[in-house]
Amino acid sequence: MDADAWRLRLGGLVERPLALTLAELQARPARTLPVTLECAGNGRAFLEPRAESQPWLSEAVGTAEWTGTPLAPLLEEAGLLDDALEVVFTGLDRGFQGGVEHDYARSLPVSEALRGDVLLAYAINRQPLPPQHGYPLRLIVPGWYGMTHVKWLAEISVVAEPFRGWQQEDAYRIHESEDDPGTPVTRMLPRSLLIPPGIPDFMTRARFLEAGPCQLAGRAWSGFAPVERVEVSVDGGTTWEDGILEESLGDFAWRGWRFDWDARPGEHVLSCRATDGAGNVQPLDPVWNLGGYCNNAVQRVHVTVA
DSSP states (O other): OOTTTOOEEEEESBSSOEEEOHHHHHTSOOEEEEEEEEOTTTTGGGSSSOOSSOOOOSOOEEEEEEEEEEHHHHHHHHOBOTTOOEEEEEEEEEEEETTEEEEEEEEEEHHHHTOTTOEEEEEETTEEOOGGGTTTOEEEOTTBOGGGSOSSEEEEEEESSOOOOHHHHTSSEEOSSTTOOOEEOOBOOOEEEEOOOSEEOTTTOOEEEOSEEEEEEEEEEOSSSOEEEEEEESBSSSSOEEOEEOOOOOTTSOEEEEEEEEEOSEEEEEEEEEEETTSOBOOSSOOOOTTOOOOOOOOOEEEEEO
16 A cells, blocks of 8 residues: 555545545544454354354454544544434455455444544554554454454445445354344454463374463453453363453453463363453353354363373
């Protein structure tokens, strides 16, 4: 992208359409927020049968500090008309999916778009966005799965009808079957992961660990409310004990946790589960769906202690 030639255009059902350069956006009031982004397909490869898409295990998640200007003041300056229902965000990436040629575009309800923490981000970890993260500008919607955070953002359009673009209407929906219209993927479900202790077997990824004191550690997050509890099991989920939560990085960033385990010789299955402030708890088993989305079932790590 040539940032000097690039413009962000804001139009549709507004009183005053805008066209802004990157420099003009960077000159506006800025916020920096730590935000966790997780792909909606994270954990897809653990489902049986697995959907035909990216075979993510549990690695499609990360946390960074995002810097940008809040979206809400821009929408207010443009002046939303009374019949505004949704805000559509269109990126510059174009391709085929599902046999349809289209630009990548997603929408948010006006109420979500006007949240004070929704950012038009131009920096990550205090550095300019790299091309892979959507240079020169991307959307950041804290709490929502990654498909919402439109990259290479070029246009914002306010509309009076529900957006029917392919990435909104066909993709990122929870379908139980081909005939099921499904429900849309929105906020990240509560999830926790642990750093597997010991060393791995190459083929099975089972772990091998020496007996004795061992500190388990990991991260936990939710898009609905901050995580308030992480429980740990070392016997495959029969019994659970509370882990210790580390200091929060922010309402929309993952939270570190730790648990002291006296590793006894034998076979063990390690698991962790998160509970958020809204009362949502990770399920023990996955809920299958056609697209393999939102699999937040508890992690299971097989460990042999010698």
